[in-house]
Amino acid sequence: MNEHDFLIVGGGLAGSLLALALLERGWRVALVDQPRPASASRVAAGLLTPIGGRRLTRAGPLEELLPAAIGTYRRVEERTRRALLREVDTLRLCRGPEEAGHYRRRRADPDFRPYLGGPLAGSEEEPEAYPVHGGGVLDTETFLEAAAEIVGDRGTLRRGVVDPEDVMVGPAGAAWGELRADRVVFCEGYRVRENPWFHWLPLTPVKGEVVGGRLPGGLPERPVNRKVTLVPRGDQAFLLGSTFDRHQVDEIPTHAGREELLAHLPALLGERPEVEVTEHRAGIRPAPADHHPLLGCHPREPRACVLNGLGARGALIGPYYAERLAEHLVDGAPLPPKADIARFRERA
Numbered sequence: 557m558n559e560h561d562f563l564i565v566g567g568g569l570a571g572s573l574l575a576l577a578l579l580e581r582g583w584r585v586a587l588v589d590q591p592r593p594a595s596a597s598r599v600a601a602g603l604l605t606p607i608g609g610r611r612l613t614r615a616g617p618l619e620e621l622l623p624a625a626i627g628t629y630r631r632v633e634e635r636t637r638r639a640l641l642r643e644v645d646t647l648r649l650c651r652g653p654e655e656a657g658h659y660r661r662r663r664a665d666p667d668f669r670p671y672l673g674g675p676l677a678g679s680e681e682e683p684e685a686y687p688v689h690g691g692g693v694l695d696t697e698t699f700l701e702a703a704a705e706i707v708g709d710r711g712t713l714r715r716g717v718v719d720p721e722d723v724m725v726g727p728a729g730a731a732w733g734e735l736r737a738d739r740v741v742f743c744e745g746y747r748v749r750e751n752p753w754f755h756w757l758p759l760t761p762v763k764g765e766v767v768g769g770r771l772p773g774g775l776p777e778r779p780v781n782r783k784v785t786l787v788p789r790g791d792q793a794f795l796l797g798s799t800f801d802r803h804q805v806d807e808i809p810t811h812a813g814r815e816e817l818l819a820h821l822p823a824l825l826g827e828r829p830e831v832e833v834t835e836h837r838a839g840i841r842p843a844p845a846d847h848h849p850l851l852g853c854h855p856r857e858p859r860a861c862v863l864n865g866l867g868a869r870g871a872l873i874g875p876y877y878a879e880r881l882a883e884h885l886v887d888g889a890p891l892p893p894k895a896d897i898a899r900f901r902e903r904a
């Protein structure tokens with residue numbers, strides 16, 4: 557018998573959430589992660605945004621995504637006595653007639669109405685500002701530390717790089733060095749492109765930059781969005797994100813990215829503020845080609861599995877999909893068809 561049920565490679569949001577979901581169900585987990593400061597999960601602004609984008613779209617099955625996310629983060633808070641999640645509305649500043657049109661249509665739609673508040677400035681016809689309800693902000697770095705603490709207590713946590721070519725998968729299970737498990741689950745973010753079992757998954761790496769700073773003189777109490785989002789972090793500190801770049805895909809913060817983000821501040825705050833920039837970071841999102849996450853097991857090697865493709869919404873959608881994959885691995889529960897990697901089986 558193997559010493560672990562599951563070996564998880566990668567401890568960003570995907571790997572950490574899956575490890576927690578499996579441990580909660582009583583399984584033996586080993587997690588190996590190379591904690592890089594530029595990983596998407598550490599750079600992320602941590603927003604849980606139910607309705608977003610230019611066209612005000614829903615982030616998926618919200619009635620399932622939000623309870624899974626809030627429940628998971630609250631349980632980790634309770635267990636590790638750390639503050640992780642702030643449930644708070646985002647104030648959205650309307651960008652013009654096109655957005656106003658989407659807003660009117662969405663407000664009349666019962667699937668959207670619980671998440672879109674009435675106008676706080678302007679009118680239903682011509683909104684200038686309105687709240688998006690039901691979401692919040694996760695401190696992703698503190699969450700990753702908390703999750704690592706739980707995995708270290710209840711399972712096995714290793715820091716280091718796994719060369720996926722060195723992971724042996726066969727009838728006896730999966731082995732990497734002395735770590736042996738019945739199955740391996742790869743949660744490597746955009747680096748899955750180099751994985752021998754899963755390089756065929758259609759995933760686009762999308763670079764994003766964030767700027768952090770201090771704004772003497774006060775900040776709004778809740779996140780404010782107008783194309784980018786200003787996230788207040790207490791004590792005059794803020795995070796501003798994010799950019800999207802599909803062309804220059806690396807983890808290096810750029811002058812252009814910083815200027816692009818800071819140029820939004822006057823529109824977000826209604827003034828040209830004097831800010832002190834204290835951090836500037838870049839990371840790479842693992843964006844799936846069809847906007848749905850990627851979970852499941854290899855079509856010909858069921859002991860090699862994957863959780864990836866969390867795109868720009870890992871903090872919101874990660875907990876729900878980690879639970880679905882855990883239930884699939886443990887009980888054979890069917891995966892949500894839109895997220896099941898079986899949809900790309902012919903590429904394997």
Ligand SMILES: Cc1cc2nc3c(=O)[nH]c(=O)nc-3n(C[C@H](O)[C@H](O)[C@H](O)COP(=O)(O)OP(=O)(O)OC[C@H]3O[C@@H](n4cnc5c(N)ncnc54)[C@H](O)[C@@H]3O)c2cc1C
Binds near residue numbers: 565566595597873
């Ligand atoms: C600028 C920016 C802002 C964002 N803002 C938000 C936001 O506000 N809200 C939101 O929900 N999402 C946001 N996201 C998206 C979110 O960060 C991602 O959806 C999520 O982090 C993806 O998590 P992941 O675990 O799949 O990948 P990653 O975060 O890349 O984690 C992968 C982990 O695996 C490790 N790893 C990889 N390969 C190996 C290996 N071979 N051996 C050992 N370890 C390995 C990596 O070092 C890393 O620790 C943002 C992303 C960016 C870049």
